[in-house]
Amino acid sequence: MKIAIPALDEKTVSSHFGKTPFFMIFEINENKEIIGSKKVGNSPCHGAAHEEGHGGQGPGTTVQTLLSEGVNAVVFVNMGQRSVNALASVVELYQTSLEDVEAVLKEFLNGNLAKLN
Template sequence: MKIAVITDDGKTISQHFGRAQYYLILTIEEGQVVAREMRNKMGHSHFVSQSPAEESHGAGHGMDASSHNKHVSMAETIADCKVLLCGGMGMGAYQSMTQLNIQPVVTTHRDIDEAVQAFIDGKLIDHTELLH
């Protein structure tokens, strides 16, 4: 199984899905990480030309069809992954990942290796209260 982790440095989990620069892809077999791969990740900055006026981050932000299409674009790179670990994301991105059959998990862990081990052990908590 492959899981993706949003990161800017390959060691820590980024706090915001849309702003992270990379995905760290981890291949897990028989409870062990057997491969790691960094992949570029599309983010908010890639869509600036599509929405010249910055949208408000109020209720409903990121829940419209245009936002879903952006989330789909961000997820193309991880279409082979079953899980996405992040430190935070919007409700719209969370729902989009779910619709794409990628299980998003919002974690309070910052260290990637600790979070991945907790996931492998079945002890990683999805902190949906941190969605915005």
């Protein structure tokens, strides 16, 4: 299983999925052990163009980035409805208020995060 966490750096969770500079992607085996990790860049969308759907990149680029990495789950703080809609049928979504990547990962591995979909 691969889990993606929007991040500002290797330790800090980004507060908004679509505007995150990159994702930390962790590969987890059947024993809930981390067997690999990597940092994957994002092409964040910004401003009103994204929100109104005129111009900006919209959720497609970010969603495609994650799908091309084979992600099975995404843990996020905030995510726009368009991105939720685009991902909900293809990956598991989990919402958190934690700001530390390691803490989010620990909560996920312990089964303490509620699935959104």
